[in-house]
Amino acid sequence: MATTTHQKYYVPHDSAWPIVGALALLLIGYGAATWISQLDQPEARSGPWVFGAGFALLVVTLFGWFGKVIDESQRGLYSAQLERSFRQCMSWFIFSEVMFFLAFFGALFYARVVAVPWLDGAGDNAMTAAILWPNFEAAWPLLQTPGGTATQAMPWTGIPLLNTLILLASSVTLQVAHVAIEQGKRLRLKLFLSITVLLGVVFLFLQGYEYMHAYRDLGLRLDSGVYGNTFYLLTGFHGLHVTIGALILLVMLLRIVIKDHFTAQRHFGFQAAAWYWHFVDVVWLNLFVFVYVL
Amino acid sequence: MSTQVTGTLDAHGAAGRPRDHDHKPRGLARWLFSTNHKDIGTLYLLFSLAMLFTGGSLAMVIRAELFQPGLQFVDPHFFNQMTTVHGLVMVFGAVMPAFVGLANWMIPLMIGAPDMALPRINNWSFWILPCAFAILLSTLFMEGGAPAAGWTFYAPLSTKYSGDSTAFFVLAVHLMGVSSIMGAINVIVTIWNMRAPGMGWMKLPLFVWTWLITAFLLIAVMPVLAGVVTMVLTDKYFGTSFFDAAGGGDPVMFQHIFWFFGHPEVYIMILPAFGIVSTIIPTFARKPLFGYESMVIATASIAFLSFIVWGHHMFTTGMPVVAELFFMYATMLIAVPTGVKVFNWVATMWRGSMTFEVPMMFSLAFIVLFTIGGFSGLMLAIIPADFQYQDTYFVVAHFHYVLVTGAVFGIIAAVYYWIPKWTGVMYDERLAQVHFWCSLVSVNMLFFPMHFVGLAGMPRRIPDYALQFADLNAFMSIGGFLFGLSQLLFLWGVVRCMRGIGDKATDRVWEGAQGLEWEVPSPAPYHTFDTPPVVK
Ligand code: HEM
Ligand SMILES: [Cu+2]
Numbered sequence: 087m088a089t090t091t092h093q094k095y096y097v098p099h100d101s102a103w104p105i106v107g108a109l110a111l112l113l114i115g116y117g118a119a120t121w122i123s124q125l126d127q128p129e130a131r132s133g134p135w136v137f138g139a140g141f142a143l144l145v146v147t148l149f150g151w152f153g154k155v156i157d158e159s160q161r162g163l164y165s166a167q168l169e170r171s172f173r174q175c176m177s178w179f180i181f182s183e184v185m186f187f188l189a190f191f192g193a194l195f196y197a198r199v200v201a202v203p204w205l206d207g208a209g210d211n212a213m214t215a216a217i218l219w220p221n222f223e224a225a226w227p228l229l230q231t232p233g234g235t236a237t238q239a240m241p242w243t244g245i246p247l248l249n250t251l252i253l254l255a256s257s258v259t260l261q262v263a264h265v266a267i268e269q270g271k272r273l274r275l276k277l278f279l280s281i282t283v284l285l286g287v288v289f290l291f292l293q294g295y296e297y298m299h300a301y302r303d304l305g306l307r308l309d310s311g312v313y314g315n316t317f318y319l320l321t322g323f324h325g326l327h328v329t330i331g332a333l334i335l336l337v338m339l340l341r342i343v344i345k346d347h348f349t350a351q352r353h354f355g356f357q358a359a360a361w362y363w364h365f366v367d368v369v370w371l372n373l374f375v376f377v378y379v380l
Numbered sequence: 381m382s383t384q385v386t387g388t389l390d391a392h393g394a395a396g397r398p399r400d401h402d403h404k405p406r407g408l409a410r411w412l413f414s415t416n417h418k419d420i421g422t423l424y425l426l427f428s429l430a431m432l433f434t435g436g437s438l439a440m441v442i443r444a445e446l447f448q449p450g451l452q453f454v455d456p457h458f459f460n461q462m463t464t465v466h467g468l469v470m471v472f473g474a475v476m477p478a479f480v481g482l483a484n485w486m487i488p489l490m491i492g493a494p495d496m497a498l499p500r501i502n503n504w505s506f507w508i509l510p511c512a513f514a515i516l517l518s519t520l521f522m523e524g525g526a527p528a529a530g531w532t533f534y535a536p537l538s539t540k541y542s543g544d545s546t547a548f549f550v551l552a553v554h555l556m557g558v559s560s561i562m563g564a565i566n567v568i569v570t571i572w573n574m575r576a577p578g579m580g581w582m583k584l585p586l587f588v589w590t591w592l593i594t595a596f597l598l599i600a601v602m603p604v605l606a607g608v609v610t611m612v613l614t615d616k617y618f619g620t621s622f623f624d625a626a627g628g629g630d631p632v633m634f635q636h637i638f639w640f641f642g643h644p645e646v647y648i649m650i651l652p653a654f655g656i657v658s659t660i661i662p663t664f665a666r667k668p669l670f671g672y673e674s675m676v677i678a679t680a681s682i683a684f685l686s687f688i689v690w691g692h693h694m695f696t697t698g699m700p701v702v703a704e705l706f707f708m709y710a711t712m713l714i715a716v717p718t719g720v721k722v723f724n725w726v727a728t729m730w731r732g733s734m735t736f737e738v739p740m741m742f743s744l745a746f747i748v749l750f751t752i753g754g755f756s757g758l759m760l761a762i763i764p765a766d767f768q769y770q771d772t773y774f775v776v777a778h779f780h781y782v783l784v785t786g787a788v789f790g791i792i793a794a795v796y797y798w799i800p801k802w803t804g805v806m807y808d809e810r811l812a813q814v815h816f817w818c819s820l821v822s823v824n825m826l827f828f829p830m831h832f833v834g835l836a837g838m839p840r841r842i843p844d845y846a847l848q849f850a851d852l853n854a855f856m857s858i859g860g861f862l863f864g865l866s867q868l869l870f871l872w873g874v875v876r877c878m879r880g881i882g883d884k885a886t887d888r889v890w891e892g893a894q895g896l897e898w899e900v901p902s903p904a905p906y907h908t909f910d911t912p913p914v915v916k
Pocket of ligand 2: 689693
């Protein structure tokens with residue numbers, strides 16, 4: 087429980103960043119909704135602009151807000167208790183992310199184990215199959231949908247395997263960097279953190295290449311039935327998380343290289359970034375097994 | 381464990397914190413930029429009040445249309461928009477933010493913390509909410525109108541057959557989710573990390589316990605809601621077929637994912653109310669709560685069970701029999717911990733020296749009427765019976781008993797109970813009693829006959845009905861209008877306190893009140909427990 091000696095818990099003064107951040111989210115939400123609902127009207131352009139403005143404002147907010155937090159932290163305002171708050175918040179945030187991915191994994195499992203077999207008459211659904219989709223044959227990956235859309239499967243060898251190795255390696259290099267920061271070995275820290283970021287970028291690059299390959303050569307598209315749906319949403323949201331994770335790590339790297347931030351004892355920002363990266367890595371392992379291999 | 385407290389600043393703290401003890405920013409800035417848990421709590425509560433009346437107005441439209449059979453005032457599509465937006469506004473705009481507001485105000489006071497764990501995030505969580513509802517409510521004025529697929533937005537109603545407001549609805553829900561998740565993280569970490577020395581787990585007030593568990597539920601299921609609305613979005617606009625059999629998906633899958641969120645969600649809306657009632661009953665019975673540990677265990681078991689009962693909303697979708705049976709028995713199991721709670725509340729009053737101020741009246745009404753809702757829930761949990769009841773007004777009766785006379789009555793009880801502490805002014809007991817009795821009578825006029833018309837087969841979400849339901853519907857509509865009007869008394873009572881009209885409240889306010897929040901002056905100073913109190 088709480089320690090017995092209290093440095094006062096730092097309660098910040100008023101701040102404009104939260105409400106600016108809320109405004110940013112309003113613009114992003116409204117812009118994105120306008121944009122998406124007008125996708126079929128190419129002449130309507132307000133959506134992307136509003137969205138873009140919101141996004142820019144969000145970036146400004148993040149810089150301003152985190153800048154303030156870093157400044158406060160550097161000035162030593164944060165007690166051990168507050169650091170614990172940060173840690174716990176980050177852990178719960180990652181838990182919420184796990185649940186987000188779980189929704190899509192749930193959809194994947196449901197489609198594979200229940201929806202697709204049922205369409206072919208499994209369980210007591212013989213009549214569904216006979217009347218609605220007499221020619222449909224259940225299979226996974228679902229290469230031919232009941233409606234007749236055809237696609238090809240993405241093999242797990244090749245890029246996906248390579249990408250798995252890359253992410254695993256990045257987790258290892260990040261761990262090395264983590265140990266280095268704790269031992270105060272700054273050069274090694276910089277080196278291995280840079281390698282980690284680089285591996286992340288390579289991963290994203292390969293993933294983009296894989297998507298192009300899928301669209302061009304395999305006919306595996308976002309609208310290729312539930313196989314394509316789950317494939318793209320799972321890998322896509324994962325890719326988005328890799329992007330964010332790599333950006334965070336990059337910011338950490340810049341803080342270390344340029345500003346010489348973090349000490350062997352106090353480096354929560356770095357630690358949180360590392361947790362996030364490992365989490366993204368674990369998600370990928372699940373993806374690799376359930377989306378690609380099995 | 382040592383309970384010694386040293387409140388001195390070390391060198392670091394002194395450097396960065398020249399805070400004048402009661403320094404309070406002035407004007408609009410105080411509210412826009414706040415990092416103060418009390419101000420943010422107030423903002424949440426006022427927002428919730430505004431949404432209560434917004435959602436309430438939509439309900440008045442529904443009841444006006446249903447006053448007589450036939451189509452009277454609105455066309456069916458608009459009627460569907462009303463039921464949909466009413467549900468969304470009440471669930472995400474009125475009930476949930478009210479509880480977050482209460483958590484903001486009371487949890488730091490109850491556990492002896494200086495504020496919430498991350499005050500700026502706290503402010504962000506709040507301000508996202510009005511933004512989300514601005515987006516949602518703007519759809520009412522769009523061409524094609526607001527979402528009309530019901531607050532449960534089942535596919536394909538929300539995908540194939542929905543209007544262009546769908547994208548706005550989805551993005552609005554995303555923002556609500558972001559707000560709730562951040563709010564919940566703040567609550568959970570505050571409770572976990574910021575209890576005053578000596579405030580052990582088993583000394584936590586029950587409101588804090590129930591909120592801890594609620595926050596866990598929120599963090600666990602709001603992301604799942606985000607996931608399912610995302611799938612709705614891609615199904616509608618990007619050609620995916622998660623919920624479309626032609627592409628290998630399944631509309632029933634929507635229901636599985638939605639209700640995996642949805643059932644824990646209904647407990648999110650009731651557990652804090654359990655906490656409130658468990659706080660109020662002992663005060664006015666002047667006895668400690670009966671069975672504190674069993675209350676905690678019951679809350680935790682309810683939360684656990686709430687993850688494995690979602691299928692009871694889907695009995696008629698043709699799940700395999702084994703699944704149906706599993707969901708039926710698991711659902712019935714929830715009645716056990718719920719029964720423990722009701723028993724404990726009653727046992728707390730047993731031989732107490734009771735008085736019946738308004739918070740107590742609402743709590744007593746809560747116990748009786750929530751239990752009616754629990755019983756109708758049990759009836760709905762019986763598969764063959766549910767085949768008959770599903771999608772009738774019986775279901776509407778059930779969830780309005782648990783949500784209005786449950787959650788909302790809990791919130792109102794909490795407001796009356798703590799508003800003297802917030803404003804330093806005692807509410808007008810006479811006015812409040814009138815409010816209570818008007819609400820009690822009208823709410824039952826409104827919702828009780830729904831059981832009967834439901835059992836007799838009146839379907840929900842339809843603007844017209846068969847002639848034999850006419851009398852009861854007229855009666856229910858009158859109850860509805862009266863209930864709506866009665867809440868103006870509540871508004872008046874709250875405004876009086878906020879404007880300082882009324883007797884000055886004492887620090888303890890209630891003779892039998894227990895807990896740290898009553899140790900501080902009324903109104904509670906802007907900053908409390910800068911130095912943690914020692915709890916023995
Ligand atoms: C003893 C505990 C409970 C049981 C056994 C129970 C059971 C059920 C069942 C079986 C249904 C589905 C009815 C149908 O659609 O055919 C249902 C619906 C519902 N319940 Fe409960 N319930 C309980 C408590 C609660 C509580 C505490 C709340 C909220 C505070 C709640 C809110 C709802 C809502 C909102 C719906 C309707 C959702 C919709 O279709 O719009 N229930 N309940
Ligand atoms: Cu339920």
